[in-house]
């Protein structure tokens with residue numbers, strides 16, 4: 285692990301976590317990690333079986349508890365996110381919910397970023413409230429707002445950066461310091477940035493969660509998630525909320541995600557390159573009111589983006605001058621860019637958050653946090669840039685006519 289952490293990201297993405305495979309084979313180590321597509325594991329003696337129950341590190345028992353294919357993925361994730369340990373889950377929300385349930389096992393209060401992925405907002409605002417866990421939502425781009433929201437029983441600081449869909453950034457080092465000073469567990473959803481864009485643990489954040497449905501798997505074939513952090517925390521998630529509530533990744537989805545991760549650094553570089561060009565094109569277009577992209581100088585936190593991000597990502601948010609009608613017209617006219625929720629796919633995906641991903645967030649809260657009705661979100665894919673731009677150009681021209 286220590287040696288793997290010194291490797292470049294592309295080498296890590298391809299090789300990390302796979303070295304123990306040799307011990308599983310008598311001869312001929314499989315070049316690709318195999319899929320252990322089985323629910324249970326057989327023992328030869330009662331003593332061996334009892335030992336596996338006593339010491340889980342000694343062997344595999346049942347796939348809801350652990351599986352060799354999941355293991356390879358988890359070892360790779362820990363290396364890529366610079367964490368001690370990682371856990372793969374059945375979905376991004378499986379990761380968010382099990383991390384929160386573990387951090388809040390004794391109850392307590394949460395301080396969270398006001399602009400979050402909608403299902404995470406619902407967990408905090410509705411589901412956890414049913415169990416007496418309250419959340420105060422604040423604009424964490426201003427760190428003093430965290431301090432002001434902290435109460436006697438606050439246990440967790442929950443973050444996203446860049447946020448979905450407004451692409452606001454949080455000063456990761458500053459937020460981690462505030463959390464540490466008050467004894468809070470800091471959790472960040474790093475789905476938009478990926479470990480190629482930023483490694484929050486290196487800034488002092490305690491726990492990273494991912495929707496691996498997005499960039500990490502990359503082809504839109506999988507729903508999957510991950511929790512990464514200190515071994516003690518990850519083990520508590522694994523042996524408690526994950527195992528018992530059951531949001532366990534299937535070996536096949538773990539394997540598909542592994543294949544995706546091997547090309548993450550190279551894909552992410554191309555996502556960023558294409559997105560930079562799309563952002564500049566949109567910013568110069570007369571039909572566009574404004575564009576948010578962390579790599580644009582016009583982003584209010586451009587300096588922070590340069591300081592803490594290694595690459596600015598593939599997500600862009602923009603507003604058309606013609607508001608909701610123009611936004612709907614645009615997505616109707618696009619031919620190559622697909623009208624679809626989700627992100628981080630090889631294909632360019634475009635969506636309208638107010639009527640889709642954030643439609644469950646009450647309208648007044650949407651307006652308050654800046655998710656206007658005319659806002660459009662684009663996940664720039666890996667197609668040739670000329671083809672993405674020409675599709676956007678023809679659709680935007682038809683908006684103006």
Ligand SMILES: Cc1ncc(COP(=O)(O)O)c(C=O)c1O
Nearest residue numbers: 375376377401448475495497508
């Ligand atoms: C930032 C973010 N976190 C979490 C999720 C949830 O992931 P999943 O759909 O894999 O459960 C999403 C889904 O879009 C997301 O955008």
